[in-house]
Amino acid sequence: MNINFEGKTVLISGAAGSLGSQLVHDYCSSGVGTLILLDLDEKEEELINLKKQYGSQAKVFTYCIDLTSVEQIMQVVKQIEKDELSVDILINNAGINILSKVVETSELIWDKIIDLNLKGSFFLTKAIGESSLVENKGNVIFVSSQHGVVGNQMRAAYCSSKSALVGLVHALTAEWSTYGVRVNSIAPTFILNNKNEEFLLGPREKRNYLNKIPLHRYAVPEDVSNAILFLTSDKASMITGHNLLVDGGYTSI
Structure with missing residues (x-):
């Protein structure tokens, strides 16, 4: 399947992370015209x-x-x-997770997670939509999580934020479809990268996480990036309002 983004402008938040940099590579390999990359000062x-x-x-x-x-x-x-940039595709990829039991989740922890994962994604989408994306009949992607579909310990705020993104997809689909804008989310399982490899491949994590994935492997950035490129391409022109699980079957059993 040939996917081409010639002449398109793609904005990626959290661009310096493992998934963000993979998206940069893959969009460039698919002929993208312009990339707008956002991340923190320290990145x-x-x-x-x-x-x-x-x-x-x-x-x-x-x-x-x-x-x-x-x-x-x-x-x-x-x-x-x-x-003089006009956005065709917006990838809301920036996010954070802080592991914390419910009874130990402070207002500060809650706000840090919700403010970036949900509030930041909403207001960036709103601003880019008003600026150019709606006029361009563009695409919006929110990077949600399998934990926006099923719960997990130590992740009450994170699960709440990622589930809310799926709700936001539904709301934006109801409002923006009339303008030809498509809005979808991606819900990956744990994404293995060089920063978390030692943790995720430890015996406890293999038992608690890896062994619960029917395909018996973690996702890698390419798995998620490939799904995002498909959803933002013309090949997915009839797909909107959808939360695409890239979880190896984790949420199915």
Whole structure:
């Protein structure tokens, strides 16, 4: 299946992470015209490296932002407009998880998770939608989680935030479909990368997590990126309002 994004402008939040950088690679490999990469100030060096690595394949613009701040979101979107960029595809990939029992979850922990995972995704989508995406009949993706579908210990705030993203998909589908905008979410299982490999491959985690995945492997960034590229391509032109599970069957048993 040939997927081509020639002439398209894709905005990726959390672009310096393992999934974000995989998306950058895969969109460039699929002919994307322009990439807009967002991440925190402390990830600026990683953003610069991505621009150096892929700047010969696509136009790459980078912006540092704290997505928990609506003010910063509005400032960055104004700068994107000043740079004469018009977004076709928005990937809400930025997110955080802090493991905490319910009775030990403080207001600070709750707010950190909800403010980035849900509030930040909502207000970035709202701002980009108003700026260009709705006019362009574009695509929106929210990176949810299998834990937005089923619960798990130590993740009350995280599960709540990821489940809420699926609800947001439904609401945006109801409002924006009339403009030709498609909105979907991706719900991956645990994504193995070089930062969490030692943890996820430990004996306790294999017993509690890996052994509960019917395909008996964790996802890797390519698994999730491939699904996102499909959903944002013309091959998925009749798919909207959907939460695509990329979980190896975790939620099915």
